[in-house]
Amino acid sequence: MAETLRNTLKAERERLDLTQAALAERVGVSRKTINTVENGVFVPSTILALKLATALDRPVEALFQLDDSGVSPKQDT
Incomplete structure (x- = not known):
């Protein structure tokens, strides 16, 4: 499974x-x-992701998201 990182x-x-x-x-x-x-x-x-977030005055999560198409939700055991 190939994971990708989407960004804004x-x-x-x-x-x-x-x-x-x-x-x-x-x-x-x-x-x-x-x-x-x-x-x-x-x-x-x-480090670069954090620098970009700081430079753009946005949280890093607003800039980068893991493409979760194929990632199963975590289940409590």
């Missing part, structure tokens, strides 16, 4: 009227890194 990075970046380059500068990565995260090509490290 582009929408949140655009909400603040930031370019990819401006966001990249805020978090200390290249514009290409921002592009690949936005397009789901690259899954960011926890």
